[in-house]
Every structure is written in C-alpha cells, then in structure tokens.
Amino acid sequence: MKRLAILPILAASTLALSACASLAPYGPQTSAGGQGFTEQRIESNRFRVNYYGVGAPGPVADLALLRAAELTTQQGYDWFEVTQRWIDGRPDSAGGVRPSVGVGYSSGRYGGYSASGVGVGLGLNFSGPSPTSTTLEVLMGRGQRPDRPNAYDARGVQDSVGARRGL
Numbered sequence: 105m106k107r108l109a110i111l112p113i114l115a116a117s118t119l120a121l122s123a124c125a126s127l128a129p130y131g132p133q134t135s136a137g138g139q140g141f142t143e144q145r146i147e148s149n150r151f152r153v154n155y156y157g158v159g160a161p162g163p164v165a166d167l168a169l170l171r172a173a174e175l176t177t178q179q180g181y182d183w184f185e186v187t188q189r190w191i192d193g194r195p196d197s198a199g200g201v202r203p204s205v206g207v208g209y210s211s212g213r214y215g216g217y218s219a220s221g222v223g224v225g226l227g228l229n230f231s232g233p234s235p236t237s238t239t240l241e242v243l244m245g246r247g248q249r250p251d252r253p254n255a256y257d258a259r260g261v262q263d264s265v266g267a268r269r270g271l
Contacts, residue, residue: 130269137156138156139156140155141154141167142156149179149243150241151241152240152241153168153171153175154239155237158233159234160236161236165191166265168238168239168240169261172184173261176244180246181244183249183255183257183258185254186240187254191236191237
C-alpha cells in the first residue's frame with residue numbers, strides 16, 4: 105500500500121523537473137550549449153542559420169525560420185529559400201522524440217504445463233524535454249519570391265511566426 109502513495113509524489117516530481125527545461129525566450133545563443141540562434145555567412149546572399157532549443161522540434165524549427173527571415177530583411181533582401189535543412193543533425197528529418205512500443209512473445213513448457221504470453225513495454229522519460237536543434241541553409245533574393253515550396257517571403261514569415269510566438 106505504501107508503494108501506491110509514492111506514485112503521486114513521483115509523478116509530481118517528474119512534472120516539476122520537466123518544467124525546468126523549456127524553450128527559452130527567442131534570442132541569440134549566449135553560451136556554448138545554450139539555447140538561441142547563431143548564423144554564419146557562406147556567401148554574400150547565403151547563410152547558415154542554427155537554432156538550439158529544448159522540447160519538440162516544431163517550435164525550434166519555427167524560430168530558425170524566424171531568424172532566417174529577420175536576417176534576410178537585415179541584409180536588404182525580400183525572400184529566402186531553404187536549400188538544406190537539418191533537424192537534430194539529420195538532413196530533412198523529423199527529429200525529436202519518437203515513441204516506441206516493444207512487443208515480446210514467449211512460450212515454453214514448465215513441468216507438466218504449457219505456457220505462452222505476450223508482453224508490451226512502454227518507455228518512460230523522466231529527464232524532461234530533450235535538446236533539439238534546427239539548421240537551415242538559406243539563399244536570399246530580391247523582388248518577387250520564386251514559386252517554389254521552400255521559398256519564403258521574409259516579412260510574411262516575420263509577421264506569421266513572430267505573432268504566433270508572441271514576438
């Protein structure tokens with residue numbers, strides 16, 4: 105019976121610990137291994153933009169797009185095209201946590217009896233949200249945005265993602 109009393113305490117502790125590791129406010133990365141954006145000029149109109157965060161990869165990818173849009177307008181361009189994308193260091197991957205379930209089957213004879221069974225396992229993460237990152241290589245241009253799926257209007261991204269993120 106004492107074991108059952110420990111479960112709510114364990115659950116509350118896990119939630120408290122996971123709340124400590126959350127996506128930091130938008131801004132530049134201020135320390136190695138910290139959250140935020142970095143960028144590197146590759147050519148006059150080509151940059152590599154990184155955003156390092158914690159938690160689901162989607163919000164981190166949004167912040168990488170936002171930084172690419174800001175950088176585009178700061179450099180005097182109107183649109184940018186994502187030519188390469190890495191999430192958690194993998195090209196064009198979904199990144200982040202992928203749930204998995206394992207199923208096992210056993211069968212055997214025990215004494216004079218035959219037995220079989222199926223087991224299902226569920227992995228639990230008590231360490232809280234995991235670090236995640238998005239890296240974009242972007243090519244910037246002026247004038248009308250090309251009609252390609254990975255080309256973005258810089259001001260439109262700033263308005264949309266910035267408003268969604270409360271920036």
